[in-house]
Every structure is written in structure tokens, then in C-alpha cells.
Amino acid sequence: MPIKRTVENGLQAKKEIDDLVTKGYTHDDIYVFAHDKKRANHINDALDTETVGMKDQGFLTSMKNMFTSRGDELRSKMEATGLSKEEAAAAEEELDQGKLIIIAKK
Template identity: 75%
Template sequence: MTVKLTVENAVQAKKEIENLVTQGYSHDEIYLFAHDKKRSDDITDALDTEKVGVVEQGFLDSLKNMFSSRGDELRNKMEAVGLSSEEAADAEKELDQGKLILIAKK
């Protein structure tokens, strides 16, 4: 089961992550996305969520993302952790507005 949540900031993200953990998700099953890569890395590290890597995407998609725009990279990663291409496109639009996306996947 995949759950997608949109939050405004890291404080709200922390609260939602705590809720997901109480629902039985582990930190390794929760992914956080932000449009700015540094912001994403900083919040992911601070809140101990998982990063989308080769395991989730596969080697070729990971390699392709190195040469893609940030928007394409984000959509690919969100699809890799359970969103449809349409859901990922909608989520990327929310990221463009400065919001954070949390995706929890069992």
C-alpha cells in the first residue's frame, strides 16, 4: 500500500512521519521529496527517512536521472516508490509550490 501526503514544512513532515510510524511504517519505508535538492537532503537526514536509490529505481533509471532535469528526476523517483505517472506529475507541481511530499510504501 502506498500513501502520499503533502505538507508545508519540516515540522508538519515530522508530525506526519510520526503518524505513519504509529500506523506500522518503518522509517525505511517513508520517502520525503522537496524540489530543492539540498532542502530534500537536509530534511531527509534530519527526519531519518529513506532516500530513493538504485534499489528502488534500478540502475538504468538511476543513471538516467543524473542527466535529467530536477522535475524529471523527481517524477521518476516518485514513480519508483509507488505513484502512477499522473500522480507523480501532480505531486511535482506541488513541489514547485515549495511544499514537501511524503510517500510511504509497504
Template identity: 70%
Template sequence: MTVKRIVENAVQAKSEIEELTRQGFTHDDIYIFAHDKKRSDDITDALDTESVGMQEQGFLDSMKNMFSSRGDELRNKMEAAGLTAEDAADAERELDHGKLVLIARK
């Protein structure tokens, strides 16, 4: 089961994470994405959520992302976190407008 939420800021993200944990997700099941890498890393650390890494993507996709645009990297990571290619593209457009994308997957 994969759930996607779009929020405006870290305060709303925290509230959504609390709701997702009440629904049975753990912090390790939840991923947060922001278009700016530093913002994404800071919010992920502050809210104790998971990062998409080699385990979710695999070695080759992780290496490919090192040479991809930020948009391509984000779409690949969101797909690895459980979204379809179409949903990942839609979510990436939301990121372009400064929003945050939360993905929870069991």
C-alpha cells in the same frame, strides 16, 4: 500499500511521519521529496527517512536521472517510490510551490 501526503514544512513532515509510524510504517518505508535537492537531503537526514536510490529505481533509471531535469528526476523517483505517473506529476507540481511530498510504501 502506498500513501502520499503533502505538507508545508519539515515540522508538518515530522508530525506526518509520526502518524505513519503509528500506522505501522517504518522510517525505511517513508520517502520525503522537496524540489530543492539540498533541502530534500537535509530533511531526509534530519527526520531519518529513506532516499530513493538504485535499489528502488534500478541502475538504468538512476543513470538517466543524472542527465534529466530536476522535475523529471523527481517524477521518476516518486514513481519508483510507488506513485502512478499521474500522481507523481501532481506531486511534482506541489513541489514547485515549495511544499514537501511524503510517500510511505510497504
């Protein structure tokens, strides 16, 4: 069962990630999502967290995401980390408000 946390900014994200690491998660177990792709990449690089890729989603889903809207792509990636469709949809709404979503799974 994945852990999902919502934060407002990168500083809060760092604090939550540090907390997850003290609870036994590695940086490879932690994903940070932002609605803006550049912001997400910047935060993932700065905090040394994972991005959802082909190994998490599978080849076909990864290829499909290249041609879908950002919202559809984000929901698909969050589902690949273990969230249900409903949880991913709710999390994507939070991303629309400028928040960051942190998901940790082992």
C-alpha cells in the same frame, strides 16, 4: 498502494512521519521529497527517512536521472515509490510550490 501526504514544512513533515510510524510504517518505508535537492537531503537526514536510490529505481533509471532535469528526476523517483505517472506529475507540481511530499510504502 503507497500513501502520499503533502505538507508545507519540516515540522509538519515530522508530525506526518510520526503518525505513519504509529500506523506501522518504519522510517525505511517513508520517503520525503522537496524540489530543492539540499532541502530534501537536509530533511531526510533530520527525520531519518529514506531516499530513492538504485535499489528502488534500477541501475539504468538511476543513471538516466543524473542527466535529466530536477522535475524529471523527481517524477521518476516518485513513480519508483509506487505513484502512477499522473500522480507523480501532480505531486511534482506541488513541489514546484515549495511544498514537501511524503510517500510511505511497505
